[in-house]
Amino acid sequence: MFNTISSKLILIVGFTALIIIAIYSYLNIKNQTDVLLSEVERHGNQLSDMLKNATDNLMMRNDRVRLQEIVERVGNDPLIHNIRILNKEGEIIYSSTHKDIGMMLDKKAESCFACHAENKPLEKLPIKNRTRIFSTKEHSSRILGIINPIDNKPKCYQADCHAHSENSTVLGVLDITLSLQEVDKQILHNEIQGLIFSLIAIISIGLIIIFTIKIYVDKPVKELVKATEQIASGNLSYKVKDLGNDELGKLAKAFNEMSQKLDETNKQLYQSSKLASLGQLAAGVAHEINNPLTGVLTYSSYLLKRTKDNPQLQEDLNVIVRETLRSREIVKGLLDFARQSTPKKIQTDINEIIERAISVVSNQLKINHITLEKNLFKNLPLIIADANQLQQVIINLIVNAIDAIEKGGKIKISTSVLSLPPKGIIQIKKAVCNKNHNLIDYQHKIAGLNSIKLKIKTATSEGFVFLDPIYGKDRHNFGINLKQGEILNISCPTCDNSLIIKNEKCPKCGGPIYKLNIPNQGFIEGCATFKSDWQKWNYIDQFGEIKFVEITVEDNGCGIPPENLDKIFEPFFTTKGQKGTGLGLSVIWGIIDNHNGTINVQSEIGKGTIFTIRLPEKGEVI
Amino acid sequence: MKGNYDILVIDDEKVVIDSVIKIAQLENYTIDFSFEVNEALEKLKQNEYQLIICDIMLPEIDGFQFINLLQKINEDTPIVMTTGYTTIENAVKSLYLGAIDFIPKPFLLDEMLSLLKRGLKYKSLLNQKRNNSTNNIIVSCPSKYFRLGISCWANIDNDGSVLIGATNFFIKSVEPINKIELLENGEILTQALTCAKIISGEYVHNLYSSLSGRIIDVNKLLIQKPEIIEKDPYFEGWLYRIIPHELDYERQKLIPCGSDR
Numbered sequence: 099m100f101n102t103i104s105s106k107l108i109l110i111v112g113f114t115a116l117i118i119i120a121i122y123s124y125l126n127i128k129n130q131t132d133v134l135l136s137e138v139e140r141h142g143n144q145l146s147d148m149l150k151n152a153t154d155n156l157m158m159r160n161d162r163v164r165l166q167e168i169v170e171r172v173g174n175d176p177l178i179h180n181i182r183i184l185n186k187e188g189e190i191i192y193s194s195t196h197k198d199i200g201m202m203l204d205k206k207a208e209s210c211f212a213c214h215a216e217n218k219p220l221e222k223l224p225i226k227n228r229t230r231i232f233s234t235k236e237h238s239s240r241i242l243g244i245i246n247p248i249d250n251k252p253k254c255y256q257a258d259c260h261a262h263s264e265n266s267t268v269l270g271v272l273d274i275t276l277s278l279q280e281v282d283k284q285i286l287h288n289e290i291q292g293l294i295f296s297l298i299a300i301i302s303i304g305l306i307i308i309f310t311i312k313i314y315v316d317k318p319v320k321e322l323v324k325a326t327e328q329i330a331s332g333n334l335s336y337k338v339k340d341l342g343n344d345e346l347g348k349l350a351k352a353f354n355e356m357s358q359k360l361d362e363t364n365k366q367l368y369q370s371s372k373l374a375s376l377g378q379l380a381a382g383v384a385h386e387i388n389n390p391l392t393g394v395l396t397y398s399s400y401l402l403k404r405t406k407d408n409p410q411l412q413e414d415l416n417v418i419v420r421e422t423l424r425s426r427e428i429v430k431g432l433l434d435f436a437r438q439s440t441p442k443k444i445q446t447d448i449n450e451i452i453e454r455a456i457s458v459v460s461n462q463l464k465i466n467h468i469t470l471e472k473n474l475f476k477n478l479p480l481i482i483a484d485a486n487q488l489q490q491v492i493i494n495l496i497v498n499a500i501d502a503i504e505k506g507g508k509i510k511i512s513t514s515v516l517s518l519p520p521k522g523i524i525q526i527k528k529a530v531c532n533k534n535h536n537l538i539d540y541q542h543k544i545a546g547l548n549s550i551k552l553k554i555k556t557a558t559s560e561g562f563v564f565l566d567p568i569y570g571k572d573r574h575n576f577g578i579n580l581k582q583g584e585i586l587n588i589s590c591p592t593c594d595n596s597l598i599i600k601n602e603k604c605p606k607c608g609g610p611i612y613k614l615n616i617p618n619q620g621f622i623e624g625c626a627t628f629k630s631d632w633q634k635w636n637y638i639d640q641f642g643e644i645k646f647v648e649i650t651v652e653d654n655g656c657g658i659p660p661e662n663l664d665k666i667f668e669p670f671f672t673t674k675g676q677k678g679t680g681l682g683l684s685v686i687w688g689i690i691d692n693h694n695g696t697i698n699v700q701s702e703i704g705k706g707t708i709f710t711i712r713l714p715e716k717g718e719v720i
Numbered sequence: 721m722k723g724n725y726d727i728l729v730i731d732d733e734k735v736v737i738d739s740v741i742k743i744a745q746l747e748n749y750t751i752d753f754s755f756e757v758n759e760a761l762e763k764l765k766q767n768e769y770q771l772i773i774c775d776i777m778l779p780e781i782d783g784f785q786f787i788n789l790l791q792k793i794n795e796d797t798p799i800v801m802t803t804g805y806t807t808i809e810n811a812v813k814s815l816y817l818g819a820i821d822f823i824p825k826p827f828l829l830d831e832m833l834s835l836l837k838r839g840l841k842y843k844s845l846l847n848q849k850r851n852n853s854t855n856n857i858i859v860s861c862p863s864k865y866f867r868l869g870i871s872c873w874a875n876i877d878n879d880g881s882v883l884i885g886a887t888n889f890f891i892k893s894v895e896p897i898n899k900i901e902l903l904e905n906g907e908i909l910t911q912a913l914t915c916a917k918i919i920s921g922e923y924v925h926n927l928y929s930s931l932s933g934r935i936i937d938v939n940k941l942l943i944q945k946p947e948i949i950e951k952d953p954y955f956e957g958w959l960y961r962i963i964p965h966e967l968d969y970e971r972q973k974l975i976p977c978g979s980d981r
Contacts (some may be wrong), residue, residue, distance in 0.1 A: 381805055385777060388804030389733040391826035396739035399829035403746070419828075426826055433807060 104316040108308050115303045123296040130288045138242060138281050139229045146228075146246040146274050149181070160259045166192050166199075179241050179275040183248070186270060231278070239279035246272040318346040325353060334361040362541075380432040387429055395422045421458065427486040432685075443693075445480040446488065448513055448647050448713070455492035456511075462497070467505045470496075473512035481647050481715050487689045488713075494682045495651040495709050502655030502707060510652040516712075517643040521570030523696075523712075524638055526550060526622065529614045531590035531597060537614060539564060544573055550614070553594065555587040556580065562591060569622065569638060572631040580628040588612040588626050598626055606632040645715040646695075652708045658701040666699065723767035726840060729753040730760045730786070731775040731802070736825065740773060743832045749840070757781035761789065769797050771839040773823075776803035776810055787817045798842045800835060802827070811912035811928070815869030816973045822869075822912070822928070834923040838893040845892055861887055861954055863978035866971065868912065868930035873954070874974060881936065882967070884915065885958040886927050891950055894918050894925045900946045902959060907935050909962055911970050916959055931970050933962035 149172060156165045165183075173181040173194020183192040188203040230243045248270045255264045262269055318341045328336035337354050341347040398418040405411045456463075456470060463470055492511075499509045529537040529550050539551035542564045549564035554576070561578035563586075580586070588597045597612045602623075604611050609627040616622055620637030658666065665671045667687040690697045695713040726749040729740045737753045744751045752767065754760040756779055760772075772790075776783035783801055790799065801814035806824035814822045820842055823835050867873045871890040875883040891897070901917040909915050915929035939958050942949055949957035964970070 384806065385804040388806065388825040389736055392733075392739050392804075393735035393826075395826040396742055396829060396832075400742050400746075403829065422826065423828075430806060433805075 102316070103319060104311045107311050107315065108304070111307045112300075112304050115307075116300055119296050119299050119303075123292045127285075127289050127292045131285050134281055134284055134288075135231075135242075138276065138278065139244075142229065142242055142244040142274060142276050143246075145178075145276075146244045146272055149274070150246055150248065150272050158253060158257055160257070160261065162192075170194050170196070177277055177280065179277045180273075181275075182273045184271045184273060186266060186268065191270070239277055239282055241275050242278050243273065243275045246274070248272060314344070315346070318342075318350065322346070322350060322353065325350075325357070329357055329360070334364055384429045384433050387425070391422055391425055391429075395419065395426070398422065424486060424489070428490055431487055431490065431689075443482045443484050446483040446485045447478065447480055448483075448488070448649060449474045449478050451485055451489045452492055452511055452513065452649070455489050455496065458489075458493055459496050459500070462500055463509075466500055466503075466507075468500060468503060468507050468509060471508065471510040473510065475513045475515060478513055478515060478647060479645065479715050481713055483693055483713060484689075488693075491686045491689055491711070492649070492651070494686055498682065499651060499653035499655060499707070502657075503653050504655075508654050510650075512650045512652075514648045515645060515715075516648055517645050519643055520635070520638045520641065521633075522568060523644065523646075524569045524635075526567045526569060526614075526616065528617050528619075529622070530617060531593065531595055532615060533590065533593050533595055534615075535590050535592035537590065538567075542575065544575065549575070551591050552597065552612075553589045553591045554578070555589070556584055563588075565624075569635055570631075570633050576628075582629050583607075584628040585609055586626045586628060599623075604630065604632050606630060646712040647715060649711040649713075650708055651711075652706065654706040657703040657705055657707055658699070659703060660701075663699060663701060667697075723752070725750045725752045725767060726770045727751045727836065728760060728763060728767075728769045728772045728797075729774075730755075730757065730772065730778065730783075732756065732778055733775075736775070736802075740832065743829055744836060746829075747833065747836065749836060757786045757789070760786070761793075764790075764795055764797070770843045771836070772797050772799040773839075774799055774801055776801055776814070777805060784813065784817060787814075787819060791818065796846065798839060798846075800839055808910065808912045812868070812970075812973045815871075815912070815928075816975065820870055830924060831926070834894075834925050837923055838890075838925060841893040842889075845889065861977040863976075865954070865977040866930065866974035867977055868928060868974055872915070872927055872930040873977070874930040875958075876964075876967070876971075877961075880963070881961050882931055882933065882964050883958045884909070884930060884960045884962060886916070886918070886949060886953055888953045890925075890927065891918075891953050891957075894920050894923070895950060896920060897946045897950060900942045900949065900959075902938050902943065903935060905935055905938055909933055909935060909960065911973075927959075930974060931962065931964050932966060933964040935960045935962050937961035 149168075153165055153168060156168070169181050169183065169192045172178065178194070180198075181192075181194040182190050182198065184203060185191050190198045190201045190203065193199050228245050230245075231240055232243065233240050247268045250262060250264070250266050250269050254269060255262045321338055321341065325336055325338045334357055336357065338350040341350040398415050402412060402415045402419060405415065452472070452474065456472070496509060496511075503509070525547055527538070527548075531537060537550050537552065539549050542549045542551065544564060544566050545568075547567045549567055552563050552565060554561060554563045556578075559578050561576070563577060564575040566573040589595060590597060597614060598610050599613045602611055603609065604625040604627065607625060607627055607630050609625055609630065611623050611632075612626045613621050613623050616635070616637070620635065622633065622635040624634070625632040662671075662673065667683050671684075687697060690711055690713070693713055695711060697712075698710045699707065700710070701707040727740070727744060729737050729751065730753070731737050731740075732755050734755075737755075741751050741753070752763060752769070754763055758781070760774075774783045774786055778786070781789070783803070787799060787801075790797070798820045799818070800821045800823060801810075801819045802823045802825055803810055804825045811822040811824070821835060821839060823831060827835075861867060861873050862875075865873045865875050867887055871887055873885050873887050875885075877883065897918055897920055899919040901919065903909070903915065909929040909932055911930065911932045912928050914926040916927040918925045918927060938960055942957065942959065951957070
């Protein structure tokens with residue numbers, strides 16, 4: 099029960115409030131009681147002095163009957179318990195209680211005690227000592243007694259009666275006792291009121307504490323505990339609710355960021371383990387397929403040797419041998435893909451590869467009544483490439499197109515040569531700062547390519563920018579909000595060294611420029627002003643335009659939905675269900691990338707799809 | 721009774737064994753086979769073979785362990801490794817462990833025929849060497865050279881470039897040589913992949929490169945006068961000069977010729 103933070107907090111705060119309220123109430127009641135009593139005392143003293151002055155004249159005249167009458171009348175007041183006047187010897191001379199007259203009081207009697215306690219009578223009694231509070235057996239409530247000594251004055255001993263001598267200082271004592279019944283009632287009332295107030299205060303403070311702690315501590319903590327348990331059980335996409343802006347709210351936000359990072363990393367791990375299992379799959383497939391291929395290859399080439407006199411059969415057998423050899427290369431390619439090795443590149447005629455690819459799928463085209471239109475550029479330059487891998491690419495693209503179109507559709511394959519300026523074509527694959535820190539970010543991709551991560555600072559904020567890795571293109575992703583024309587201070591995300599170069603200005607806008615080191619390929623410079631797209635790479639520019647062979651495979655099939663366009667080159671992505679492995683286009687992407695080429699797709703639902711492959715003539719872009 | 725066969729094939733796939741038999745029949749080679757290593761060891765005790773062709777991935781004892789077992793019992797029948805898991809690593813490892821050759825599956829009929837041809841020649845060369853120790857027909861490669869298996873040598877020069885060539889043993893096993901087909905300047909060699917085709921009659925013999933690298937010089941003389949390689953395979957009969965790509969890594973799997981003496 100006391101294991102939760104909230105119950106501990108409630109206990110501690112509640113206990114503290116209890117003590118504070120108790121002490122406060124106690125002091126408050128005590129204070130009120132004291133005030134009340136001193137008020138009664140003052141009142142008693144006033145009454146006593148008043149009575150003494152009022153009777154002064156009667157005493158002078160020794161009018162005992164009138165005196166007794168006044169004492170009795172005043173003594174009738176219900177609040178006054180008793181009024182007595184004693185002489186020096188302790189004899190009660192006047193009293194509001196008639197029967198007491200003539201009684202002698204002992205020195206030890208409570209009304210004498212204040213003066214006679216120390217055996218020697220005091221001659222002057224200070225006001226605060228004149229009062230006393232006591233209880234008697236016959237009286238239920240407490241009683242306040244006030245002693246007022248009647249001092250000897252010249253007019254007393256010079257009076258005609260000569261009742262007093264000049265030697266005595268005190269002639270007698272006026273003793274008034276007041277009943278404290280009303281006061282005690284008031285005190286009790288105050289005490290009860292104080293107690294009730296304390297109880298209400300303690301209960302309401304307790305309730306408020308419980309309520310607020312439940313809302314501001316207990317609920318968020320429970321929510322965080324729940325989230326932690328969800329994460330621990332593997333639900334990485336669980337998000338903590340918005341918990342406001344206090345520390346727990348901030349913790350919740352940090353927690354969400356953490357779990358999101360965890361989720362992303364996990365997904366990447368999943369992706370790479372998918373690729374790793376692709377490698378294992380390739381190894382298994384290679385071993386399993388190569389054995390039966392051995393039989394096919396041996397028996398077909400055996401037959402080829404034995405049937406030299408039958409040219410028709412020879413032609414057919416040659417197709418078997420050639421395609422088995424291609425299968426061998428495909429399996430090898432699968433192993434190579436898993437091991438990321440380099441393709442076997444030789445001078446290759448792309449048109450010839452396309453013709454060979456078409457001959458392999460011609461039967462499938464016939465069955466599906468698909469017309470294939472070729473538009474091959476006649477004087478296509480030879481390019482450095484792996485013929486088998488490229489044939490595989492073309493076959494895969496044609497087969498994909500066949501799958502996408504209904505019977506009677508149309509596929510168009512074209513080749514052309516184009517010279518393009520390096521801007522907008524060349525991918526920046528490496529970049530470092532002047533301290534040789536790698537600037538390439540392998541997680542944040544722009545159009546499927548690794549981006550360049552830089553730190554940016556403006557006057558008001560700082561963050562990161564992911565630069566488009568294609569030279570001259572400006573599909574940059576900014577991590578912070580910026581205004582058009584805002585000047586950025588650019589630095590390395592690892593060492594924070596500035597990448598801005600002094601003394602040089604952007605030729606377009608005159609702003610500062612940044613400079614990145616491209617290992618072995620000079621430097622790339624760019625404008626550090628937001629939304630300014632100026633970039634310069636002298637090393638690349640010096641080569642002038644680059645010759646590419648462009649292959650397009652176009653169909654009038656069902657098209658690819660826009661939300662799938664980004665994913666089609668990912669391994670294991672498939673829309674063919676059980677029929678597809680989801681590897682075809684990712685293998686194609688790998689092959690084209692290995693040839694330093696690019697593959698792009700444009701598609702419109704219901705109208706068709708165009709795949710465009712560009713391969714550099716020299717096998718490399720530079 | 722002791723049987724006498726040309727070839728022992730060890731493979732767990734019947735279709736592969738049948739394929740080898742089919743090819744061997746073209747040349748009338750006698751052939752025996754086994755599906756696993758223990759049976760093969762029994763057969764080796766009973767019979768005489770000129771050449772063993774062994775798969776790498778076998779149940780229980782694999783091909784690599786088989787090579788080690790043969791060396792332990794001093795069995796000197798030459799062995800050729802084959803596998804459907806055709807990686808460079810497997811080829812290099814086979815040759816490093818002592819296989820005389822490596823043939824990836826699936827193989828072409830002609831590839832297998834030329835392999836059988838040189839493999840069978842190898843044992844007779846070994847016997848010749850043993851009998852004529854005074855008249856040294858097979859000149860071992862110079863001691864500062866390295867070799868991949870027994871076929872291809874590499875000589876690391878002081879300037880960092882490497883000379884590549886075929887060993888005397890390989891040349892003797894493929895003689896007579898009619899023609900040598902070489903790669904061009906600037907092309908890339910990969911360790912344990914074919915770097916030259918040596919044509920002898922109707923046979924085409926593939927020579928596997930000892931190292932990976934870019935060719936910077938080709939011995940053009942060999943194309944006009946292929947007989948030079950027969951006379952002087954280690955000096956005048958060199959094939960390529962290359963800039964090695966991963967010399968330090970790949971050298972680990974080469975055998976120093978100095979260890980042959």
